[in-house]
Amino acid sequence: MNAPAMGSNRLLSRLPRSDYKRLAPHLKLMSCELGLVLYEARQPIEFVYFPLSCALSAIAVADNGDGIEVGTIGNEGMAGLTAYLGPSVSPNRLVVQIPGDTLRIETKILVAECKANAALNEVLFRHHQAFLGQITQSIACNGLHPVGKRCCRWLLMTHDRVDGDELPLTHEFLAIMLAVRRPSVTENLQILQDQGLIFTSRGLIKITNRTGLEAAACECYRIVTSEYDRLLG
Numbered sequence: 001m002n003a004p005a006m007g008s009n010r011l012l013s014r015l016p017r018s019d020y021k022r023l024a025p026h027l028k029l030m031s032c033e034l035g036l037v038l039y040e041a042r043q044p045i046e047f048v049y050f051p052l053s054c055a056l057s058a059i060a061v062a063d064n065g066d067g068i069e070v071g072t073i074g075n076e077g078m079a080g081l082t083a084y085l086g087p088s089v090s091p092n093r094l095v096v097q098i099p100g101d102t103l104r105i106e107t108k109i110l111v112a113e114c115k116a117n118a119a120l121n122e123v124l125f126r127h128h129q130a131f132l133g134q135i136t137q138s139i140a141c142n143g144l145h146p147v148g149k150r151c152c153r154w155l156l157m158t159h160d161r162v163d164g165d166e167l168p169l170t171h172e173f174l175a176i177m178l179a180v181r182r183p184s185v186t187e188n189l190q191i192l193q194d195q196g197l198i199f200t201s202r203g204l205i206k207i208t209n210r211t212g213l214e215a216a217a218c219e220c221y222r223i224v225t226s227e228y229d230r231l232l233g
Contacts (some may be wrong), residue, residue, distance in 0.1 A: 005036040009050040009103060010076045012121050014232070021220030023113060023120070027103040032096040034168065038079065039090040042093075046088075047104040048080035054118065055161040057177060058092040058135070067093060068142060069154075070135045074098075074161025081128045083107040084114045085123075096176065097169070098162050126231045129171035133227040141220040147180050148188045154178065155198070155205065157224070169180035174205075192216070 008155040012020060026036075032054045039045060049056065051074050058071040058079070070092060073079045079094055088107050114121045154177060158167055164212055171189065175182040189205070192198045199206040199215045207213060214221065 001034070003071045003228075008052045008075065009078075010080055011123060011127055012050055012103075016119055019117055019119050022117070023105065025111075026105045026109045028105070030102050030104050032099055032102055032139070034099045036096040037172075037215045038096070039092070039094040041090060041093045043090055043175055045083040045090050045107050046109055048078060048083055048110050049094075050078045050103040050105075051075050051161070051227065052101040052103060053163065054096055054102050055098035055158055056102075057095045057097040057163060059095060059177075060091075061093050067176070068140050069177040071131060072097070072134070072154075072157050072161065073131070074158075076161065076232065077127050077131065078124070080107065081124070081131060084111050084124055085128065097173070098167065100162075111147055130231045134224045137220045137224050141181070141218060144217045145220070147178060147184050148191065148218070149186050149218040150178055151185065152192070152197075152213055153221040155207065156210075156213055156217055156221050159207050159210070160225070167203050167205045167207070168203060170198075170203050 012023070027050070038049060038056065053075065056073040056079050057069045058073065059067040060070045078215070080090070082088065082091065114124065141153060147193040151174070155167070159165070172182050173183045174187040178185065189198065189200050192213070193200055195212065195216070197209045197216060199208050
């Protein structure tokens with residue numbers, strides 16, 4: 001299947017057209033279902049992913065299997081950043097949080113292209129900086145802020161990475177992402193719904209007042225988005 005237009009992924013769209021054309025034959029379109037695990041923590045990265053319409057969660061996993069999300073990736077970026085920096089082993093589990101399409105490329109091909117292509121290397125390095133900033137802020141947020149504000153931040157970051165206002169998410173999945181009990185998520189989502197910021201039903205959360213949701217979130221959302229804007233425009 002032919003690769004979609006480069007504009008479908010904003011990171012790829014930053015490349016000069018000639019550089020994108022070099023990559024295009026190696027980019028394969030893949031459809032991702034909710035909950036699909038693309039990488040396991042501490043396992044080899046065979047493919048790098050450039051999301052188009054899906055959103056991915058990077059989850060730090062403990063030895064007992066418990067985990068917490070440390071980063072979200074959508075059509076602004078790519079998954080598998082460590083592969084082009086050194087040993088291609090994933091530090092986190094990578095899970096599909098919003099179903100949709102992604103482009104994937106073999107790690108070894110992308111690594112070779114980075115060595116020969118200064119423009120590609122620069123774009124990926126800038127994204128790496130932005131994503132590290134997101135991980136750092138997520139860790140701080142998880143330790144410093146209450147569940148309600150963390151929930152708002154998470155919904156906003158996910159909303160940024162999908163088309164439209166409807167997020168196909170269950171309370172259980174959101175609880176896993178925030179590393180809290182499901183009743184806590186349900187309680188906080190109900191508060192947001194009572195405030196007119198969202199509408200929630202089985203398997204669906206709809207953003208109804210984006211401005212109000214931003215006001216209810218902690219400063220972490222603003223810090224992360226500002227850093228992405230600074231580095232990637």
